Amino acid sequence: xxxxxxxxxxxxxxxxxxxxxxxxxxxxxxxxxxxxxxxxxxxxxxxxxxxxxxxxxxxxxxxxxxxxxxxxxxxxxxxxxxxxxxxxxxxxxxxxxxxxxxxxxxxxxxxxxxxxxxxxxxxxxxxxxxxxxxxxxxxxxxxxxxxxxxxxxxxxxxxxxxxxxxxxxxxxxxxxxxxxxxxxxxxxxxxxxxxxxxxxxxxxxxxxxxxxxxxxxxxxxxxxxxxxxxxxxxxxxxxxxxxxxxxxxxxxxxxxxxxxxxxxxxxxxxxxxxxxxxxxxxxxxxxxxxxxxxxxxxxxxxxxxxxxxxxxxxxxxxxxxxxxxxxxxxxxxxxxxxxxxxxxxxxxxxxxxxxxxxxxxxxxxxxxxxxxxxxxxxxxxxxxxxxxxxxxxxxxxxxxxxxxxxxxxxxxxxxxxxxxxxxxxxxxxxxxxxxxxxx
Numbered sequence: 001x002x003x004x005x006x007x008x009x010x011x012x013x014x015x016x017x018x019x020x021x022x023x024x025x026x027x028x029x030x031x032x033x034x035x036x037x038x039x040x041x042x043x044x045x046x047x048x049x050x051x052x053x054x055x056x057x058x059x060x061x062x063x064x065x066x067x068x069x070x071x072x073x074x075x076x077x078x079x080x081x082x083x084x085x086x087x088x089x090x091x092x093x094x095x096x097x098x099x100x101x102x103x104x105x106x107x108x109x110x111x112x113x114x115x116x117x118x119x120x121x122x123x124x125x126x127x128x129x130x131x132x133x134x135x136x137x138x139x140x141x142x143x144x145x146x147x148x149x150x151x152x153x154x155x156x157x158x159x160x161x162x163x164x165x166x167x168x169x170x171x172x173x174x175x176x177x178x179x180x181x182x183x184x185x186x187x188x189x190x191x192x193x194x195x196x197x198x199x200x201x202x203x204x205x206x207x208x209x210x211x212x213x214x215x216x217x218x219x220x221x222x223x224x225x226x227x228x229x230x231x232x233x234x235x236x237x238x239x240x241x242x243x244x245x246x247x248x249x250x251x252x253x254x255x256x257x258x259x260x261x262x263x264x265x266x267x268x269x270x271x272x273x274x275x276x277x278x279x280x281x282x283x284x285x286x287x288x289x290x291x292x293x294x295x296x297x298x299x300x301x302x303x304x305x306x307x308x309x310x311x312x313x314x315x316x317x318x319x320x321x322x323x324x325x326x327x328x329x330x331x332x333x334x335x336x337x338x339x340x341x342x343x344x345x346x347x348x349x350x351x352x353x354x355x356x357x358x359x360x361x362x363x364x365x366x367x368x369x370x371x372x373x374x375x376x377x378x379x380x381x382x383x384x385x386x387x388x389x390x391x392x393x394x395x396x397x398x399x400x401x402x403x404x405x406x407x408x409x410x411x412x413x414x415x416x417x418x419x420x421x422x423x424x425x426x427x428x429x430x431x432x433x434x435x436x437x438x439x
Contacts, residue, residue, distance in 0.1 A: 033177070081192050
C-alpha cells in the first residue's frame with residue numbers, strides 16, 4: 001500500500017524524503033557493523049573456516065529466497081513505512097543477543113547463524129518496503145537521483161562506521177562492538193517519516209488477491225524483456241559479490257595475515273568508494289546515460305577485483321592493493337546499481353510495485369546464498385584465490401545481458417513505443433497496470 005506521500009514534490013525540500021535519508025544513514029550504520037563484525041566474530045572468536053563463512057552469508061540472505069515474494073505482496077498491502085519501522089526495532093533487539101551470549105560465555109557458531117537467519121527476515125521486510133516506498137516519496141522520474149542521494153548518505157555513514165568499529169575493537173571484544181549496530185537500527189526506526197494523509201482526490205488503490213498479485217509480479221518480471229535483461233545482469237553481479245564475500249575475510253586474515261582491525265579498515269575504503277560513486281553518479285548518468293554507464297561500470301569490475309588475488313605478488317604492501325580494490329569495487333558497484341535503479345519504478349504502477357520488485361529480488365538476491373555456499377565450499381577444496389578470480393570474471397560478465405539489449409544505448413528510461421508497449425502489454429491474460437509518469 002502506498003504511503004500516500006506527495007509524489008509531485010521535488011527532492012530538494014522534500015521533508016519526508018529528508019527523514020528517509022536520515023533513517024537510511026542510521027540503517028547503514030547497523031548494516032555496516034554487521035557486515036564487518038559477523039564474519040570477523042565467526043573467524044577470530046569462534047574459529048570458523050571458509051565453509052562456515054559461506055554458510056553464514058547464505059543464511060543471512062536466505063529469507064529473500066523463501067519469503068521475498070510474500071513479503072513483497074505484503075508491502076503492497078500494509079503501510080510500507082510502518083513495516084520498515086517494525087524491521088528496524090526487531091533488528092535492534094536481535095543484535096543485543098550476541099554480546100549478551102558472549103558475556104555469559106555460551107556464544108557458539110550456530111547461535112550466530114541462527115541470529116543471522118532472523119536478521120535476514122527483518123532485512124527482507126525492510127528492503128521490500130523501502131524499495132517500494134521511494135517512488136511514493138519522490139516520484140518515479142526522480143528515483144535514480146533519490147538512489148544516488150541514498151547511496152551518498154549511506155556511504156558517508158559507512159565511511160565512519162569501520163573507523164568507529166576499528167577503534168572500539170582495540171578496547172572491546174568484537175561481540176560487544178555490535179551494540180553500535182543495535183543503536184543504529186533503533187535510530188533508523190525513530191527517524192523514519194510519519195505516514196501522510198492521502199492527497200485530495202487520490203483514489204484508494206485496489207488491492208488484488210494474494211495469489212493473483214504474486215502471479216502478476218512474477219509474470220511481469222519474467223515475460224517483459226526490458227525487465228528480464230537487467231534481472232539477469234543483476235543476478236550475475238550479485239552472485240559475483242557473494243563469491244567474494246564468502247572467502248574475503250579468510251583470505252585477508254589467514255592468507256595475507258591481516259589483523260581483525262586491519263581487515264575492518266578495508267571497509268573504510270569500500271565506503272569511500274561508495275560515497276564517491278554517490279557523488280559522481282548524477283553527473284555521470286547525465287553525461288553517459290544509464291545503459292553505457294551500467295556496461296562500463298560492470299566491465300571495469302574485472303581489473304578492480306583482480307587486485308585482491310594479485311595482492312600477494314604485486315610490489316609493495318598487500319594492504320595497499322586490497323584497499324585500492326575495495327574502493328574501486330564499491331565505486332563501480334554503486335554506479336551500476338544507480339544506473340538501473342529507475343527502470344522498474346517507471347514501468348510499474350505504485351500499487352503493484354512492491355510485488356514486482358520482490359519478484360525481481362527473488363532472483364537477484366535469491367542467487368546470493370547459493371553463490372555464497374558454492375564459494376565457501378569450493379574454497380575449502382581449491383583455496384580462496386581461485387574464488388576471487390571467479391568473482392572478478394563473473395562481475396564483468398554481468399555486462400553481457402545489457403550489451404545484448406536495447407538498454408545498452410539508453411540515456412534514460414525512454415517513453416518510447418518499446419517501453420509503452422512494456423507498460424501496457426498483458427503478460428498472457430493479465431495486464432501490467434500503467435503508471436502515470438507525469439505525476
